[in-house]
């Protein structure tokens with residue numbers, strides 16, 4: 001008896017740890033998520049479709065304990081768990097496709113020079129992506145300290161230097177022209193020096 005008990009326990013452990021959460025939350029008979037979970041007196045649960053089958057055979061599919069129709073009750077906590085699991089799953093799927101879309105857009109529109117900046121979070125990037133032209137001509141702006149990574153010499157030649165020259169840091173300027181892809185020509189207020197900078201290098205005064 002003792003042997004049988006420990007063997008059974010071992011089986012349970014193996015199957016539970018080996019199965020995915022989705023499998024655990026799914027009806028053992030039909031394999032569908034138990035959104036309408038019902039619990040039998042033996043403690044095993046089934047979804048609505050599995051219960052129909054249990055009521056025909058009148059015993060638990062898992063442990064063979066006899067089942068009568070009025071001994072079945074809804075398993076409310078399991079239903080909640082299934083709902084939570086479905087939300088999580090949807091969230092992950094959405095997140096995944098969003099990330100894929102972002103990567104695609106980034107590839108399509110070319111390198112902005114800071115795609116490798118670890119400090120730029122994906123939501124940050126997304127926010128900026130939606131508005132490449134946050135400024136208008138004659139807006140007053142502050143030239144920000146560049147956070148772009150230093151681009152190696154070879155790349156620099158291919159793409160142009162996207163780092164803001166240091167002498168412009170924290171100086172006030174006025175937008176004089178708007179160019180492609182979020183680039184602006186700005187003129188510093190103190191000595192009227194013109195420089196072409198991307199919108200990320202600028203902040204509204």
Ligand SMILES: [Zn+2]
Pocket residue numbers: 040042043044060061062063064065
């Ligand atoms: Zn059972």
